[in-house]
Amino acid sequence: MSDHKYHFDVKMSCSGCSNAVNRVLNKLDGVKNVDISLEKQTVDVVTSNALGYDTVLQTISKTGKQVIGGNVVE
Template sequence: MTTYTFNVEMTCGGCSKAVTAVLSKLEGVSNIQIDLPNKKVACDSTKLNADELLTNISKIGKKCSIAA
């Protein structure tokens, strides 16, 4: 299992709920953590890599990137 962290342009609770909803539907993704003030999302994944997770997060229409 690998933990990934992303920068996501979230401005409200609705944004964070949308990110959580997208990630929770993915097989092998767990331990989703939202840090709304710092606009960070972290999750564990056993099946998807960072690029695949990023592609799914971008489906909510928010600007996002892999955190360094």
């Protein structure tokens, strides 16, 4: 089983925004690493094989943050 890497461009205006995204992603089963840059407005997520792109995308969207774009890196 290999890991998946996902990249998202997410509109975040403050550290509270990025903390909210970080908190919900780390509660997901299968998330191995979350790297959020408030400066670049990006969220990079490494997951186990079982966790799909759409699930991660929906989880970020549930925080109310606007996901401008995203892609599968690996």
